[in-house]
Amino acid sequence: GLKVTARGWMSGLRRLGTYWSRRRGLKALATGSALVLVGSLYHRNQYSHAETETKRFTVAEVRRHSKETDCWIIIDGNVYDVTEWLALHPGNKQPILDNAGKDATNIFHHLHHSEILEKFGAPYLIGEISDKQNLPRNATDLVAATTQDIEADSFQTTIADYVVIGAGSAGCLVANRLSENGYNVVVLEAGDSLKEDLNDSVHDPMKYGAAFATTLNWGYATVEQPHCGDRHIRCTRGRGVGGTSLVNGMLFNRGAREIYDQWAANGAFGWSADEALPYFKRYEDNSRGSSTAHGKGGDVRVSDIPKAQLSPIATAFHKACVQAGFEDNEDQNSLITPQDGVQIYQVYIRDDTGHRVTASRAFLSKILESPKLHVRPNSLVTGIFLTGNHGGGVQKAIGVTYTDRTDKKHLVLARNEIILSAGVIGSPQILLLSGIGPPSHLREVGIEPKVALRGVGSNLVDHPRVACKWESKLAGLNPMHLFSHVEANLYASSRNSTGPPDIQIQQDHVRSNADLLLEPPVSTGFNLKPHAVTPKSRGTIRLRSINAKDKPLIDPKYLSDRRDLDSIVEGIKICRKVVSQKAFEGIRGEELQPGKDVSTDKELEDWVRANVDTGYHPVGTCKMGSRHDPMSVVNPELKVHNVENLRVIDASVMPIIPNGNTQAATFMIAEKGAEMILAHAQDLNAITRSQQ
Numbered sequence: 001g002l003k004v005t006a007r008g009w010m011s012g013l014r015r016l017g018t019y020w021s022r023r024r025g026l027k028a029l030a031t032g033s034a035l036v037l038v039g040s041l042y043h044r045n046q047y048s049h050a051e052t053e054t055k056r057f058t059v060a061e062v063r064r065h066s067k068e069t070d071c072w073i074i075i076d077g078n079v080y081d082v083t084e085w086l087a088l089h090p091g092n093k094q095p096i097l098d099n100a101g102k103d104a105t106n107i108f109h110h111l112h113h114s115e116i117l118e119k120f121g122a123p124y125l126i127g128e129i130s131d132k133q134n135l136p137r138n139a140t141d142l143v144a145a146t147t148q149d150i151e152a153d154s155f156q157t158t159i160a161d162y163v164v165i166g167a168g169s170a171g172c173l174v175a176n177r178l179s180e181n182g183y184n185v186v187v188l189e190a191g192d193s194l195k196e197d198l199n200d201s202v203h204d205p206m207k208y209g210a211a212f213a214t215t216l217n218w219g220y221a222t223v224e225q226p227h228c229g230d231r232h233i234r235c236t237r238g239r240g241v242g243g244t245s246l247v248n249g250m251l252f253n254r255g256a257r258e259i260y261d262q263w264a265a266n267g268a269f270g271w272s273a274d275e276a277l278p279y280f281k282r283y284e285d286n287s288r289g290s291s292t293a294h295g296k297g298g299d300v301r302v303s304d305i306p307k308a309q310l311s312p313i314a315t316a317f318h319k320a321c322v323q324a325g326f327e328d329n330e331d332q333n334s335l336i337t338p339q340d341g342v343q344i345y346q347v348y349i350r351d352d353t354g355h356r357v358t359a360s361r362a363f364l365s366k367i368l369e370s371p372k373l374h375v376r377p378n379s380l381v382t383g384i385f386l387t388g389n390h391g392g393g394v395q396k397a398i399g400v401t402y403t404d405r406t407d408k409k410h411l412v413l414a415r416n417e418i419i420l421s422a423g424v425i426g427s428p429q430i431l432l433l434s435g436i437g438p439p440s441h442l443r444e445v446g447i448e449p450k451v452a453l454r455g456v457g458s459n460l461v462d463h464p465r466v467a468c469k470w471e472s473k474l475a476g477l478n479p480m481h482l483f484s485h486v487e488a489n490l491y492a493s494s495r496n497s498t499g500p501p502d503i504q505i506q507q508d509h510v511r512s513n514a515d516l517l518l519e520p521p522v523s524t525g526f527n528l529k530p531h532a533v534t535p536k537s538r539g540t541i542r543l544r545s546i547n548a549k550d551k552p553l554i555d556p557k558y559l560s561d562r563r564d565l566d567s568i569v570e571g572i573k574i575c576r577k578v579v580s581q582k583a584f585e586g587i588r589g590e591e592l593q594p595g596k597d598v599s600t601d602k603e604l605e606d607w608v609r610a611n612v613d614t615g616y617h618p619v620g621t622c623k624m625g626s627r628h629d630p631m632s633v634v635n636p637e638l639k640v641h642n643v644e645n646l647r648v649i650d651a652s653v654m655p656i657i658p659n660g661n662t663q664a665a666t667f668m669i670a671e672k673g674a675e676m677i678l679a680h681a682q683d684l685n686a687i688t689r690s691q692q
Contacts, residue, residue: 006667023260044232051189056130094461106663114477131662139207157411160186160374162677164419165381167191168243168389169663170650170670173283174458177674179372186374186412188402191215191240193377202246203355205347206480211247212274216240220425222556227559228612231422232597235554236616237425241377242360243347244423248616248663249486250356252302252346254333255658256500256663262656268628269636271672273335273645279665279671280335283362287351293334299362300667303351305344305483310472312587313526314487318342319583320492324574332491333664340501342490348663349484359667378405384418384434384550384646386412386450393452396644403548416681420622420640420648427652428457428541428621431633437641445543451642455631459623460539461657463615464558465531465606466568471524471589478507490578491641491659494570499660502534503571505578512594525592528578531615536561541621558612568612569604577616617662638673649673 061679087380162178164171167189179185192215201210211217220235235362238244239531257273264272281295290296305314322328327341348357353680367373385399420427431437435450437457442449479485486508493499510525539556572594590596594607625632627641632655634640638647651666 047590166422171362173670176363186381242358245359250348253660309483320581366540457541459620462618469592528575532567619654624653
């Protein structure tokens with residue numbers, strides 16, 4: 001029990017301890033890993049006199065005082081009064097959860113050890129519980145001192161070491177790495193869990209696009225795009241365990257090394273091409289084997305398209321590009337050699353089964369039965385629970401609120417960190433809903449700003465593209481017999497380009513029917529799709545309302561920068577040049593789009609504005625950069641500025657878009673981010689051991 005031996009001089013020690021703690025010189029008073037000032041120092045002077053016996057309280061008394069005052073708390077049967085600390089620091093009120101078990105103790109130390117012991121002074125131990133057998137077992141049973149408008153008793157609450165929001169490409173990888181290192185991980189996914197072997201629209205690569213009209217797609221669309229004929233343009237994003245890896249084009253593409261070097265040069269220190277390459281290699285299981293550029297034995301299979309399953313159109317395209325003067329580039333993805341030229345794609349398709357490689361299959365399928373991993377599908381996150389000074393000081397992220405499919409509310413608390421991996425649209429939306437973002441926008445929709453970060457939801461960038469179509473003279477070609485719907489890729493530079501290639505042209509097939517699940521389609525032609533892959537246009541994600549179920553306002557501002565339009569127009573001219581080569585004789589038919597009557601630059605520009613579409617590669621809405629960049633949201637360790645214990649790890653942190661498909665870079669970011677999380681956890685464990 002607690003023997004209270006404090007005398008009148010304790011109040012002087014309290015004041016001195018508070019002063020020392022503010023000067024961070026309190027370590028001399030520490031015993032073990034916690035500082036304990038023994039005595040009843042403050043509770044409305046109720047226990048200001050020294051006592052010679054242990055003060056005993058019932059559970060009911062503590063519960064009553066916790067509701068009537070700022071708060072008493074119980075940890076392992078001991079009673080603490082932190083009223084004075086809360087009075088000194090009113091902006092730091094926060095929920096303190098209690099039960100008799102280990103979880104409450106860990107949560108208490110996690111929430112308060114660094115803040116109270118190192119900054120504000122100690123929690124005051126004033127007695128012990130006399131009826132310990134009646135201690136509550138439910139972590140939500142005793143809750144006090146919160147500044148957020150949350151009725152904790154209405155939430156079903158659980159605790160984990162880490163909470164990962166989003167089970168997409170990044171979230172699946174991060175959850176794998178953390179749980180396999182022994183940490184308890186809860187993964188919250190808004191979409192369904194998926195038995196991919198039962199879902200033909202996912203695992204069969206040649207049924208790409210069939211899932212777009214299902215619940216596996218969020219069904220987003222942009223606001224009207226004034227530079228694109230005032231059209232709403234689709235913004236396909238995957239919804240379910242696996243995220244966009246369930247519905248994407250399965251194309252392996254890292255982008256040019258110059259892009260990553262630009263990241264580092266602009267404040268994302270540690271993310272240059274040479275520094276990123278080891279993380280690209282770590283997750284990779286490349287059919288070409290291990291080399292200085294590629295990895296072998298990782299979780300993600302990357303395959304060459306078998307020559308026996310390569311279409312004659314892909315072969316003709318490859319030869320025609322060389323005939324047109326472009327390099328034959330065997331590896332556009334090395335990050336070592338130049339990217340320019342034409343290549344037959346490598347793809348995220350298993351060469352043994354012919355099935356799509358998804359993030360869920362690669363990173364979660366083998367560990368779904370692990371007691372350390374808890375994947376919760378149909379969990380719509382409504383906000384991140386913050387504590388701290390809402391007037392502009394540093395906040396701490398301690399939990400995540402969400403609703404399940406029945407709209408029941410849940411709160412999951414994180415002992416260590418929260419990892420936001422909800423993607424380029426979901427991640428900024430959740431930050432904004434949590435009061436983190438541009439204050440003017442937050443107030444506009446009725447949210448109290450808690451952390452002012454202008455860059456949240458800004459810097460939205462995508463690859464705009466068009467589809468140039470030709471009839472084919474290869475009658476009856478069934479693309480379902482092929483390995484990949486997209487087979488070849490050309491990188492070229494426009495006349496005004498001074499950096500890496502700014503034009504990417506993909507070859508695929510025109511298919512006869514839209515519903516790929518009903519009957520095998522017949523190839524009636526082929527597409528060449530020029531993309532502007534170093535786009536200059538930048539847009540935003542903004543809240544439509546404070547309801548997490550309302551889709552946000554997506555405004556990529558396509559073609560708002562004239563240079564993007566110029567790149568696509570020049571790309572169309574390159575497509576025509578390639579198709580005119582000898583290799584396409586006997587294959588090319590009539591040009592269907594833009595059509596032979598669209599020939600002048602003005603006609604091509606008008607056609608592009610009327611037909612431009614997404615390249616399915618939006619990134620950048622939680623930009624990584626230095627603290628001195630007013631538009632950055634996370635630092636190079638992916639930590640959200642001015643918020644402790646919160647990182648963003650997904651494509652939204654990309655400060656500059658890679659000039660190619662973005663899943664490879666997303667995996668790389670997750671791989672490096674997971675390593676940084678684990679290193680941080682080891683550092684904290686070492687500090688704790690040194691204090692014991």
